[in-house]
Structure formats: structure tokens, C-alpha cells
Amino acid sequence: MIRKAAECKKEYRENMRGGNGTVELTSFASPAELYDKGRLFANITLKPGCSIGYHVHEKDSELFYLMKGEALYNDNGVECVLSAGDVMICPVGTGHSIANNGQEDVEICAVIVYA
Amino acid sequence: MIRKAAECKKEYRENMRGGNGTVELTSFASPAELYDKGRLFANITLKPGCSIGYHVHEKDSELFYLMKGEALYNDNGVECVLSAGDVMICPVGTGHSIANNGQEDVEICAVIVYA
Numbered sequence: 001m002i003r004k005a006a007e008c009k010k011e012y013r014e015n016m017r018g019g020n021g022t023v024e025l026t027s028f029a030s031p032a033e034l035y036d037k038g039r040l041f042a043n044i045t046l047k048p049g050c051s052i053g054y055h056v057h058e059k060d061s062e063l064f065y066l067m068k069g070e071a072l073y074n075d076n077g078v079e080c081v082l083s084a085g086d087v088m089i090c091p092v093g094t095g096h097s098i099a100n101n102g103q104e105d106v107e108i109c110a111v112i113v114y115a
Numbered sequence: 116m117i118r119k120a121a122e123c124k125k126e127y128r129e130n131m132r133g134g135n136g137t138v139e140l141t142s143f144a145s146p147a148e149l150y151d152k153g154r155l156f157a158n159i160t161l162k163p164g165c166s167i168g169y170h171v172h173e174k175d176s177e178l179f180y181l182m183k184g185e186a187l188y189n190d191n192g193v194e195c196v197l198s199a200g201d202v203m204i205c206p207v208g209t210g211h212s213i214a215n216n217g218q219e220d221v222e223i224c225a226v227i228v229y230a
Contacts, residue, residue, distance in 0.1 A: 002190055005200030028180050028202040035207075037152035037228040041178055063156055065143050065224060067182060075117055085120030087143040092150075109180060109224040113152040 003028065018053030019097065021046075040112035046071070051099035057090050062112045064088040064098070069106035072099040091115070118143065133168030134212065136161075155227035161186070166214035172205050177227045179203040179213070184221035187214040206230070 009027045016023045024045040031039045039060065046052070046069075054074055066086045073082050076094040090096040092115035100106040124142045131138040139160040146154045154175065161167070161184075169189055181201045188197050191209040205211040207230035215221040 001204040001206070002188070002195060002197065003202040003204065005198070005202075008200075008202060029178055029204060033176070033178070033204055033206070034226075034228050035176060035230050041180070041226055043180070061148070061150060063144055063148070065156070065158070067224075073117070080117060082117065083120070085123075087118040087120075087123060089116040089118065089144060089148055091116070091148070109182070111149075111156055111226055113149050113228075115150050 016052045017055040017097070019051035019099070021050035023050060023052055036114075038111060038113040040110055042110050043067075044108040044110050046098065046100040046106040046108075048100055048103055048105070052097060054095055054097035056095035057092055057112075057115075059092065060112050060114045061092050062090045062096070062110060064090075065109040067107040067109055069100060069104050070102040071106045071108075072101050073097070131167045132170040132212070134166035134214070136165035138165060138167055151229075153226060153228035155225055157225050158182075159223040159225050161213065161215040161221040161223075163215055163218055163220070167212060169210055169212035171210035172207055172227075172230075174207065175227050175229045176207050177205045177211070177225060179205075180224040182222040182224055184215060184219050185217040186221045186223075187216050188212070 011025045026043040029041045074097040141158040144156045189212040
């Protein structure tokens with residue numbers, strides 16, 4: 001099954017998880033298309049100055065692949081700066097946040113699987 | 116948990132599924148890191164002229180997000196040309212192949228979840 005870029009569901013979330021600005025979320029697949037093994041396969045775009053606030057994953061695990069840009073990532077309390085190609089894994093029971101303090105967009109491919 | 120780009124496991128597969136040339140597979144997470152809900156979260160790079168041959172997913176479903184390039188995709192028997200931003204879903208029991216007949220690399224973010 002093909003889902004052309006223009007057919008993917010796009011959402012704009014303001015102050016996501018207490019973060020700054022607007023986060024653009026482009027969903028690639030529904031939970032049913034993930035056989036309910038997870039609930040997200042999506043592109044997350046953070047424009048400069050935008051962020052997703054710190055939150056803990058209570059029932060699932062989120063994995064990010066940084067496709068583009070430079071991101072300030074809080075990995076369960078430890079901050080680090082990441083570049084394109086880097087991977088972030090937030091296992092169940094741990095927390096994370098991500099911010100774009102750079103000049104170009106940050107683009108992430110995100111997956112959430114149930115633990 | 117952070118996995119820097121250089122730490123991601125890279126494999127080179129020749130004539131993958133009967134396709135042409137070499138496929139570069141960069142794994143982002145192990146099946147255990149996917150809580151055994153799936154077995155792949157990876158970057159697949161096809162250089163010009165390279166392909167993954169047609170195969171059926173018997174026990175799982177594969178989802179591709181085309182990050183870069185133009186791909187010739189066989190969607191369970193139907194061929195189509197896809198561009199960056201397009202999504203391909205190959206549910207359990209169906210088949211697919213993908214080829215790079217273009218001039219620039221094709222880069223895919225791939226996820227496999229169990230059905």
C-alpha cells in the first residue's frame with residue numbers, strides 16, 4: 001500500500017509536552033497498520049526555537065532517528081547535542097526532551113512501540 | 116540512550132532478495148530494544164542501479180519512509196515511482212520490491228513489526 005507524502009496526516013501541536021513553539025507531526029501509519037505493536041511511525045519536524053518538553057514514557061518506548069539538523073536532547077536527565085544520523089532510544093520508564101536551538105529545521109523519524 | 120551514527124551497526128548485503136548490487140543497512144535498534152514487537156528499525160541505502168528483489172512478508176509487516184531519492188517500488192504486483200516523503204506499507208501476506216533506477220542514492224527509513 002502506498003501513501004503519498006501529501007496523503008499523510010499532518011498535525012501541528014503547540015507547546016507539546018510543555019515545550020516551545022509548534023511541532024509538526026506527519027503520521028506515516030496508523031496503530032492498526034503497526035498491528036497494534038506500537039502507536040507511532042512519523043516524521044517530527046522542529047523549527048528553530050521549537051521543542052518537545054520533558055516527559056516520561058510510562059507504557060511504551062520511543063525511538064528517534066535524527067534525519068536532519070542538530071538537536072539538544074535530554075536523555076533521562078543527561079543533556080547532549082546530536083547530529084544527523086544519531087539515534088535516541090527512550091525505553092519504558094525513562095524520560096526525554098528534544099529542542100532545536102540551531103538555525104535549520106530538525107527532522108526526526110520517530111517510532112513508538114509498546115513495552 | 117544515545118547511539119551515535121558511527122556506533123550503529125552497518126551491514127552490506129549483496130543481491131538482497133535476488134536484487135541487484137549492494138544494499139547498505141544501518142541498524143538503529145535491536146529487536147530487544149523494540150521490545151520484540153518488531154525486528155527492524157533501520158536506514159536502507161540503495162545506490163543507483165541497486166535493488167531489493169521481490170519477496171513476500173509471511174509473518175511481519177514492513178513500512179518504508181522514503182527519505183531521499185526516487186524509487187521504483189513494486190507494491191504487491193503493482194509498480195509505481197515514488198519520491199521523498201512517500202510511504203510504503205507491506206502488510207503480512209503481501210510482497211514488495213524496491214529499486215533505484217535514478218541518479219542519486221535512495222534512502223529509506225524502514226520498520227518491521229510482527230503481525
